[in-house]
Amino acid sequence: MKIGELARQAKVSVKAVRYYEQLGLLSPQRRPNGYREYDENDLRAVAEIRELAQIGIPPAKAGPFIECLDAGHIHSDECPASLAAYRDGIAEIDRVIAELTHRRAVLAEKLHRGATRPHHHPPGSEVSTMPIDFTTLPTGLPVPTDDGRAAHLLGQPMPSLTLHTSDGGSIDLSALPHGRTIIYLYPLTGRPGMDLPEGWDSIPGARGCSTEACSFRDHHQELRDAGAAEIYGMSSQSPQYQAEVVERLHLPFQMLSDPEFSLGDTLGLPTFAAPGHPRLYSRLTLVVTDGAIEHVFYPIFPPNTHGQQVLDWLRAHPNVTRISTLP
Template identity: 65%
Template sequence: MRIGELAGRAQVSVKAVRYYEQLGLVQPGRLPNGYRDYSDHDLRVISEIRALSGFGINPARAAPFIECLDAGHQHSDECPASLAAYRDSIAELDRTIASLASRREHLAERLQQGASRTFKSEVGAMIDYSKALPDNLPVPVDDGAANHLVGLAMPALTLAATDGREVGLGRLGSGPTVIYLYPLTGVPGTDLPDGWDAIPGARGCSTEACDFRDHFTLLRDVGVVNVFGLSSQDSDYQREVVDRLGLPFAMLSDTGFALAEALTLPTFAAPGHDRLYARLTLVINDGVIEHVFYPIFPPNTHAQQVLDWFAP
């Protein structure tokens, strides 16, 4: 079968099939005219890759399972190498969980120490905006405000980054870049705008940042060259968030909404803020917007959604 038919039957994108080929997991034959010829076995392999991804095993680590199928086994995890891959994945998760728990405990301690020096006791109990989202948040609807973006070239704008760089949005280079736009991150001990939780899609900027932090390595593994957050706050404000949350990527500051004006991006107003960016994520490749995520909900699992798009 041709690649389009295979992708349709497997419910994946053509790009995903080609990615699996690059990994050596799918090895099609060739027709006399040079076209790839995929088999039912290739379909089964892709279905297995998708199932493994659902368990958190990245396609780049699926080789032992596919080799087990290629050896004629009915199930991909009947081979010693597959079982070892399970154990390795569990061990890696254990290390990640322990590392994140230790990092969070350390950050929480520093947060409390810093807040006790900075904020008066009248502020009361601090709110940790990096925790899980409240229940019953309003879900944003697709108002069509991003329908025009796919295929547009990124404008020749230069924005300040929290790591001191000046990043040219029209000169991001080859390979995919992910830029997630967000309205406003909360600062511990400081209230968010009145009615913030009632604005669809507003709440969750810190949890979204944490999700991209926790998926940063996986995104790099599937070929993402750059990850940036972008908002209308200045770099000093953003730098506090980068430091507090331990983000491995930089934030871009667009205080004048230059990107919004250049691409006609959706924005909204909130008490105390005449204009804020609506939550939206751009996937940029070779200077062109390849994909747009909009609206985004819930934001605390959005990085996984982006990862699934790159390697479903």
């Protein structure tokens, strides 16, 4: 077959075929008129080169695999030189991962220091922009609607899951204190100097995690007086991230961290995705009584008054009795 036919069948460009020839990966026969003549072995070699490129082995390093095929092997990686090329590829990936991990750690540390460092401006200078105030809500936020994804939770027992807390400890969700425990789940909290995900305010129910935390903070003692033995905030963010929020917002309660979405997978809790975050908890509050879910607040809007909403419910339902759990 001619070069154009080979390129068509192999789904590559003619230029790519010529490049493979320059690398010595193809050795077509020559017709008397000077045209190259390719066969099924060449087609197989080009297909192999393409597959190797897709897993990170460039054509320039595909020689051992093509030589293995030319030697009569059924598979291109049956030869020692091919296996060595695999090992070299893995070693290069490990090097890149280590370098990127180090760079990410340095950037994360600089971001943290810059976000938490007090801002000083030269005397007489004007600040053209103001930092985002995560403790207030902008107007015009979309209102979430009940999609039914929390309807199955009522009466569910809390699973035996141990989650880390923002104070460095941990709790077993199946061993919460006797009585009522409030667990409010939220997507993520923002920090001063850090951008929220793109389009965050356009996602119904996404904005307002810090305002919700402040609402529970401001009503904390009233909630306790109304029968809440414990109050926890919970998201998929790390305990270290949440510890900063507890300190910055002066929260009198701890946050729970569930980066693996263990509770979400066990109970089937609603989640959503946002740019840079493939999975986040939807805003939802559980009233857990003696180990089982007595009441669910979902959806929640506006979040900046949700503490009062929970307080009103507790006062309207003062009798704490053990509720039956599902088998």
